[in-house]
Structure formats: C-alpha cells, structure tokens
Amino acid sequence: MASVTLNQIGKSYGAVTAVEEFDLEIADGEFLVLLGPSGCGKSTTLRMIAGLESITTGELSIGGVRVNETDPKDRGVAMVFQNYALYPHKTVFDNMAMGLKLQKMPKAEIEKRVNDVSDLLGLNDYLMRKPAALSGGQRQRVAIGRAIVRTPEVFLFDEPLSNLDAKLRVKMRMELQELHKRIGVTSIYVTHDQVEAMTLADRIVILNGGKVAQIGTPRDVYDNPETEFVAGFIGSPAMNFLSAEAAQDGWKITGTDLTLPRPQGLGDACEVATLGIRPEHIEVLEDGDASDPWVFKAMVKLDELLGADALLNLSVHGQELLVRVDGTDFPQAGAKVRIRIDPNRVHGFDPATGLALSRASI
Numbered sequence: 001m002a003s004v005t006l007n008q009i010g011k012s013y014g015a016v017t018a019v020e021e022f023d024l025e026i027a028d029g030e031f032l033v034l035l036g037p038s039g040c041g042k043s044t045t046l047r048m049i050a051g052l053e054s055i056t057t058g059e060l061s062i063g064g065v066r067v068n069e070t071d072p073k074d075r076g077v078a079m080v081f082q083n084y085a086l087y088p089h090k091t092v093f094d095n096m097a098m099g100l101k102l103q104k105m106p107k108a109e110i111e112k113r114v115n116d117v118s119d120l121l122g123l124n125d126y127l128m129r130k131p132a133a134l135s136g137g138q139r140q141r142v143a144i145g146r147a148i149v150r151t152p153e154v155f156l157f158d159e160p161l162s163n164l165d166a167k168l169r170v171k172m173r174m175e176l177q178e179l180h181k182r183i184g185v186t187s188i189y190v191t192h193d194q195v196e197a198m199t200l201a202d203r204i205v206i207l208n209g210g211k212v213a214q215i216g217t218p219r220d221v222y223d224n225p226e227t228e229f230v231a232g233f234i235g236s237p238a239m240n241f242l243s244a245e246a247a248q249d250g251w252k253i254t255g256t257d258l259t260l261p262r263p264q265g266l267g268d269a270c271e272v273a274t275l276g277i278r279p280e281h282i283e284v285l286e287d288g289d290a291s292d293p294w295v296f297k298a299m300v301k302l303d304e305l306l307g308a309d310a311l312l313n314l315s316v317h318g319q320e321l322l323v324r325v326d327g328t329d330f331p332q333a334g335a336k337v338r339i340r341i342d343p344n345r346v347h348g349f350d351p352a353t354g355l356a357l358s359r360a361s362i
C-alpha cells in the first residue's frame with residue numbers, strides 16, 4: 001500500500017488542455033473517486049497515474065517516490081478496465097495467473113496466490129472456465145482478481161461497473177466496498193455515476209471541463225457544494241435552481257410570483273443569485289402553518305411513483321419545483337397542497353461565476 005501525490009499534474013494534447021494542473025494527496029489506504037461528465041479528464045488523470053499516458057506538467061509520486069518516468073509495470077499499480085480485458089482463450093485461473101507467470105514467479109506461489117484470491121472473490125467454482133462461460137459480474141470479478149494477485153500498492157479502476165446491468169452494478173458496488181475494507185489497498189476509481197462515487201468514496205474529486213471543481217468527502221460535496229456545477233451534478237434527482245433578484249421583502253424569483261425570504265446570511269450583499277434547493281429538502285404538508293414565511297401554496301402538476309419514493313412536479317406561484325416525497329401516500333396530479341422549504345438547506349450561487357455564496361458572510 002502507498003500514498004499517491006499529484007503535484008501540479010496536468011495534461012495537454014498540443015494546444016488542447018485535457019487536465020489543468022492540480023494538487024492532490026491521496027492517503028495510504030484511501031478510496032478516492034474521480035467523478036465528472038464525459039470528457040472532463042478523469043480517464044486521462046487515471047492513465048497518467050498508471051503510466052499509460054505521459055505527464056505534461058508536474059510531479060507524480062507513489063509511496064513518496066517520483067514515478068513520472070517509471071514504466072507502468074514498475075509503478076506498483078494494477079488497473080481494472082471497464083471492458084474487463086480478459087484473454088478469451090484462457091481459463092479464469094490462467095487469466096489471473098498470467099501476470100505472475102510473466103514475472104517468473106514459482107508455480108507453487110502462483111497457485112497459492114490465485115487460490116487465495118479466488119477464495120476471496122468467490123471464484124473457486126469457475127477457475128477452469130473460459131470468460132465466455134461467465135456472467136458479466138463474474139468476468140469483472142476475474143478482472144479484479146487478476147489485479148489483486150499482483151499485490152499492488154495502488155488499484156486503479158476505470159469505470160469498472162459501467163458494462164453491468166443496474167442490479168448487478170449495485171451488487172458489485174457492495175462487493176468492492178467489502179473488498180476494500182478487507183484488503184485496504186489505496187484505490188483510485190473513475191466513474192461518471194455520482195451514486196457510485198457517493199457510496200464508494202472516502203473522498204471525491206469532481207472534475208468539470210478538465211478542471212477540478214471540488215475535492216471533498218461525499219458528505220461535504222452533497223452538503224456544501226462550492227459551485228453550481230457540483231450542486232447540480234451531485235444528488236439525484238438534481239437540485240432545483242431558481243434565478244432570483246433581490247427585492248425589499250426577500251428573493252424574488254424571476255418570471256414568477258414567488259418571493260422567498262432571504263435565508264440568513266446567504267448572499268446578503270448580492271443583487272442577483274441562483275438559489276438551489278434539493279428535491280428532498282422541500283416538505284409537502286397536510287396543513288401548513290400559514291404564518292411560517294417558508295410555507296407556500298402549491299399545485300401538483302405531475303406525480304411519479306418510483307417505489308419507495310415519489311417525485312412531484314409542483315407549480316409554486318408560477319415556479320416549477322421538483323419535490324421528493326415518501327412513496328406510500330402522496331398527493332396526485334391536480335391536488336392543491338402546501339409545501340415548506342427548509343431555509344437551512346437553501347443554497348445560493350453567483351450567476352456570473354457559478355461560485356457558492358458564502359453563508360459565513362453575515
């Protein structure tokens with residue numbers, strides 16, 4: 001196991017900047033997720049760490065040693081790919097043993113390692129099968145096993161669950177969590193799926209257009225997004241965004257008859273703001289207290305049952321708001337309701353820069 005340090009690491013292809021220089025210290029044993037939409041630079045960052053892509057600027061260290069010029073095979077890293085990259089004509093055993101044979105490891109040691117790892121991953125019954133006779137989840141487990149037998153200092157995962165169906169993804173996600181708890185190897189994991197990032201990560205690095213938008217724990221990035229981009233990317237369904245102008249009696253929502261009180265200390269000096277409210281931070285009430293300034297009349301335009309939860313599309317004085325409610329009993333389309341917005345969970349962003357308005361500026 002080892003720490004990984006990125007010191008002003010950046011990547012350009014000619015005039016195109018794929019990853020802007022940034023610093024990151026990944027602790028020994030940490031599970032770090034690189035998250036962002038397609039093209040944001042996640043794979044490029046991972047491939048630079050793996051040594052599959054040259055580093056344009058900065059210094060990369062693994063276990064405190066500079067590895068910019070080190071061969072991928074000598075960096076102590078093992079990579080798990082989205083497409084498994086298994087040899088189709090080799091058995092599960094041989095797929096896992098391949099790297100060790102190339103290292104000329106003694107046969108008995110190879111057998112011991114492959115058997116230990118197949119125990120760990122529940123692959124004992126499949127060792128003599130070829131990949132074609134395995135399910136997608138089993139193939140991915142073999143790919144992970146092949147990485148583990150090499151006892152790497154660092155695991156690199158490139159969207160390893162993307163080819164699996166939704167149910168299997170959830171199962172494999174849990175297996176990966178379990179595995180990380182057991183073997184504790186420093187892991188760097190690329191995904192565009194924010195649920196995967198939230199559930200697996202000790203810390204998440206959110207990238208947008210080749211730039212780091214925020215680095216934080218899942219709780220941090222959910223509770224305190226530093227930009228409108230992060231606020232919109234983390235959380236499902238996504239946060240409601242409302243354009244607002246400062247008015248005498250609060251924030252007037254542009255193009256509607258809705259005015260919200262100014263949450264204390266949120267962008268007090270601003271004339272305009274984008275307010276952000278998560279669908280789970282709006283409550284639908286049987287009968288709201290009419291004197292509460294955060295209670296509003298609303299009309300249900302659409303209702304969607306998801307199972308445990310339901311989504312309501314509400315019209316609130318001309319503003320549409322998506323609200324998440326309990327799925328057992330909820331008002332149907334056409335119903336008139338009252339809602340309460342949690343003032344402590346209202347976010348504010350500067351529309352010009354997208355940066356969060358600080359609440360600390362009271």
Ligand code: ADP
Pocket residue numbers: 013016017018036037038039040041042043044045
């Ligand atoms: P992600 O993994 O987040 O989808 P990538 O790291 O693959 O994104 O790509 C980041 C950016 O770098 C993209 O704009 C992509 O087009 C560009 N890019 C990646 N590889 C090359 C290359 N070989 N030549 C030029 N541009 C590249």
